[in-house]
Amino acid sequence: MRIALLLTACVLCLNAQAAPVDVASLDRGTWPEQLSSPALFDVASRAEILMFAHSLLASESQDDAALKQRLGLKIINRAATDDLRRRLWQRLLENYRFAQESCEVDASFCYLVESMDDLREQAGKFEVSQDSFYIAWAAPSRTFHERYLDELLRKAALFPQISSEVARFGEHERNGDEFNDRLFLLTFDGGPAPASGNTDWLADYLRKQKMNATFFALGSSLQTRVERSSVAEVQALYQGQCVGTQGWQYRSHSHWVDWQGSVTRSASLVQNLMPENYVPLFRPPYGQRRADSQGFFQAQGLQVALWDIDSQDEPGKLEADESAQRVLTLMLLWRKGVIVFHDTQGKAREALPMLLQATAQSGLGWQDCREAFR
Template identity: 85%
Template sequence: MRIALLLSAWLFCLGAHAAPVNVATLDRGTWPENLSSPALFDVASRAEILMFAHGLLASEALDEPALKQRLGLKNINLVSIDDLRRQLWQRLLDNYTFAQQSCEQDASFCYLVENMDDLREQAGKFEVSDNSFYIGWAGPSSTFHERYLDELLRKAALFPQISSEIARFGDHERNGDELNDRLFLLTFDGGPASISGNTDWLADYLRKQKINAIFFALGNSLQARAEKSSSANVQALYQGQCVGIQGWQYRSHSHWVDWQSSITRSASLTQGLLPENYLPLFRPPYGQRRPDSQGFFQSQGLQVALWDIDSEDEAGKLKADESANRVLTLMLLWRRGVIVFHDTQDKARVALPWLLHATAQSGLGWQDCREAFR
């Protein structure tokens, strides 16, 4: 039975990954204003919400064959796609409601939206005129949101056969939905890096900024770091930060026979090595985990920590500045959420300072890692 299930999953994956997806990014230099006040953050937020909603509405006109062609997939889960669309519309309505609270200070992109019908109507007729102050942003933003929507729809189309952060399997899984408006949580995956590497730099930088984050560590990397230095060195590395686990190796935990021991072994090591920093949170590599794993996680006292703002900073994807621009655009669109970088990549050392500088006066906040996912 196990072999049959694995073969079925493999065949589905083979048919699913028929075409690559262009990773969405947007040059924030096309936006003509700095985010130098909460009101100006809201202006940019309203614009991104309406542009994404415009593309989302247009996508609903596609029938199944057209949607398969657009996503480059042979098989799609229409029920999962419909569920995602409903969630996206509700999130967009909530976010636009927050964003329009400053319309008296700046009326740009302010339209009468009191309910879902209003939002869909405004999304359908949304356009930026050729003589608009924002015309230089409109085209690049439209392209960004079309590509980003395709990323989301593609993950939904493959779910749950290929699990990802696009949806939750139960209440034991958290993705930051409960965060307040303008509140964001920083997270880092795949570390720790080698001694004096990116993890050291990022943790020190965050401390200097009086911000903290959750670093999701791999058991083998954490053990190697402790063996090459000392337990005290590792404790100093993560001073003031929070540490969760990603398993023993950075590999999918959805079809790995030893996935449970990968998690328990890592949790035991991390909790013993970093008792002041450890949080009982598991971040699944690639977002992949088993749909029937709720009982296991609950028995271990663990929650699954997902994310909703992906920097796409892995090797071979976006450059550092493109990653930073992508994150900021998604912060404007979603207005709250869990941001994921990789502390084994040099890109975060460029993207994070730029991001903090660009949003310093915009009225947003950074979630204390010790209060996250409670």
């Protein structure tokens, strides 16, 4: 039985990798206004919500055959894609209600939305006229949201055989859903980088900005940093920051025989090295973890920390400016949540300052890493 399940998972993995969807990014230069006030953030937020809702509504008319063709898959979990759509609609309605609170200040993209039926109606007829101040944004945004929706639908179609951040397995898994409106948590995966590298730069930059983030460290990389420098230097590296674990190696924890050892070994290392910085959070590489792991994580006193805003800054994905613009667009769409960058990648060094500069006057808040997921 275990062999059969592993073979099925391998087939699905190959199926998933056969026709990857294009990674979505949007040139924010097509939007004609700076996000220089909370009200202008809301204008852009309303626009992105309506455009995404328009794409989401259109996708519901596709049958299984059309959806398989669209996503490049031979097998789909229709129940999971339907559940994803339901959750997306609920989030969009909540977000639009927040975004329309400033309609008295600026009425752009303001429509009467009091119920789900209202939102679906407005999404169905949403269109930007050719003489609109926002026309240059419309077509690129439509493309972005169609591609981004494909990313989400594809992950849902493969869930739970290939797990990802698109859905949770239980209450022990957290993704920022409970955050207040306009509140975001910065997180970094895959580190630490070698000494004097990207992790050092990012942690120092955050301290200068009087900000913090959660760094999910790999046990093997952290052990190497200690061996090549010292405990004191590693402690200084993460001063003022939070450190969780991503396991001992950056590999899927869904079918790895020693996945439990990977989690416990790396968590013990972080906790022993940096008890003041340690947070009891595990970030699964690739978002992949076992559906039956809740008991294990609860016994270890750990929560699984997922995300809902992916920078796509890994090698072969987006460039730094594209990554920053993708994150900003998703912040406008989701209005709260967990942002993930990779501190081993130089792209984050460019993307993060761009992101902070673009949102400096927009009324956003940055979640203290010590308070997140308590």
